[in-house]
Amino acid sequence: MSAPTxxxxxxxxxxxxxxxRRIEATERPGILDGFQDIAPGFGELIVGFAxxxxxxxxxxxxxxxxxxxxxxxxxxxxxxxxxxxxxRGARNVGCGRRAIVETVLHLSDHAGFPATxxxxxxxxxxxxxxxxxxxxxxxxxARVRPTDRSEGGPGAKAHDGHDGIGEQVLAxxxxxxxxxxxxxxxxxxxxPDPDAARGGLDPRTRAIVAVAACTAIxxxxxxxxxxxxxILDAGGTRQDAVETILQMxxxxxxxxxxxxxxxxxxxxxxx
Numbered sequence: 001m002s003a004p005t006x007x008x009x010x011x012x013x014x015x016x017x018x019x020x021r022r023i024e025a026t027e028r029p030g031i032l033d034g035f036q037d038i039a040p041g042f043g044e045l046i047v048g049f050a051x052x053x054x055x056x057x058x059x060x061x062x063x064x065x066x067x068x069x070x071x072x073x074x075x076x077x078x079x080x081x082x083x084x085x086x087x088r089g090a091r092n093v094g095c096g097r098r099a100i101v102e103t104v105l106h107l108s109d110h111a112g113f114p115a116t117x118x119x120x121x122x123x124x125x126x127x128x129x130x131x132x133x134x135x136x137x138x139x140x141x142a143r144v145r146p147t148d149r150s151e152g153g154p155g156a157k158a159h160d161g162h163d164g165i166g167e168q169v170l171a172x173x174x175x176x177x178x179x180x181x182x183x184x185x186x187x188x189x190x191x192p193d194p195d196a197a198r199g200g201l202d203p204r205t206r207a208i209v210a211v212a213a214c215t216a217i218x219x220x221x222x223x224x225x226x227x228x229x230x231i232l233d234a235g236g237t238r239q240d241a242v243e244t245i246l247q248m249x250x251x252x253x254x255x256x257x258x259x260x261x262x263x264x265x266x267x268x269x270x271x
Contacts, residue, residue, distance in 0.1 A: 013044065016052030022062065023051075023089035050250045059243035064205060066090035067103045068212040068244050070119075072251040074107050075213035077115035080122050087126040097127055101184065102200040103209050110213045110220060117180075124183050203234035211244050215260035216252035224260060228267040238268055 020029045032043040055065055066089055073083040090100050100123055108116040174181035201209070207230035214220035214227060228241045241264050249257035 009048065012048045012052035014052075015056040016047035016050070019051045019056045019062075020047060022093055023066070023086070025092040054247055054250050057243060057246070059239040060208075060247075062093040063090070063095045063099075064208060065247065066093055066095055067099065067201075067205065067209050068247055069251060070100065070103050071107055071209035071212040072216040072248055074104050074115060074119035075111040075216045076252065077111065077118060080118070083119060083122045084126055087123050091126070091130065098200050099205075100127075103205075105184075106201065106206055106209060107213045110210055110223060111217065120180060120184070124180060128183070204231060204236040204240065207231040207234055207236065208240055208244050211241060211260075211264075212248060215245050215248040215256055218252070218256045218259060221259075221263050224263045225267050228264050229271075232271060238271075241268070 017029070020031070021027060024030065029043075029047065031046050035042045060068065066086060069086045070083065070090060073079050073086060087100060091097075101120070104116055104119045104123055107119075207227045210227040211224055211231065214224035231241050232238070242261070245257055245260035245264055248260060
C-alpha cells in the first residue's frame with residue numbers, strides 16, 4: 001500500500017469540510033481556529049479524520065449519523081459542549097426535535113438515568129434557544145400563531161397521552177426537574193411542531209442508536225449484539241451496523257470501535 005499523497009490529504013480535508021459545513025451551518029467551521037494558540041493543526045486533523053475519513057463515509061444518511069453521535073455522547077456523559085454542538089448539527093441536517101429527544105430517552109436503559117437526564121438538559125437548552133429565535137422571527141414578521149397547547153389546541157390530545165413517553169420516566173423526570181418534564185411532553189407530543197410529521201424513531205434507527213451507545217460504553221457486549229440483531233430484523237443492513245460502530249472510533253476511541261466490531265462480527269457470522 002502506497003503512502004498517502006498530498007492530493008489524498010486534500011481530498012479528505014475537502015470531504016471533511018463539506019460534511020462539517022453542513023453540520024455547523026457555517027462556511028468556516030470553528031474547529032479550524034479554535035486551538036491555533038495551543039495546538040496548531042489540531043483542527044485540520046479533526047476535520048480530516050473525524051469528518052473526512054469517518055463521518056463522510058457512505059452507508060448512513062447524515063441525519064442518522066448525527067443521531068448516532070448524540071447517542072454516543074449521551075452514553076459517555078462527559079462531553080456536554082460537544083453534545084450541544086451535535087444537537088444543533090442534527091437540526092441543521094434535518095433531524096426533527098422529536099427524533100432527537102427520543103434518541104436520548106431511548107438510551108436510559110443503556111446509559112442510565114443520570115446520563116440521560118444530563119443529555120436532556122443539553123437538548124432542552126438547544127431547542128429552547130431555537131424556539132426563542134423562531135418566535136422572534138415570527139414576531140418580527142407579525143405572524144404570531146396560537147401557542148397554548150393545554151386547552152383544546154392542536155396538540156392537546158397528544159399532550160394528554162404523552163405519545164410514547166413512559167409514565168415512569170416522566171414521573172422520575174418531574175420529581176427532579178418539573179420544567180424538564182413539561183419540556184419533554186411539549187417537544188415529543190405537542191403540535192404544532194413543524195417537525196411533527198417526521199415522527200419519532202423507526203425500529204431500525206432505535207437499534208442503531210442503541211448500538212452506538214453500547215459500543216461507546218464498552219461494557220455492553222450482549223446488549224450490543226442483541227441490537228445488531230435488531231437492526232437486521234428491522235430491515236437494516238450489515239453496513240448500518242458496521243458504519244455505526246466505525247463512527248465510535250471518533251467519539252469513544254479506537255479500542256471501543258474494535259471491540260464493537262468484534263461483537264458485530266460474531267452476530268453477522270450467524271445471520
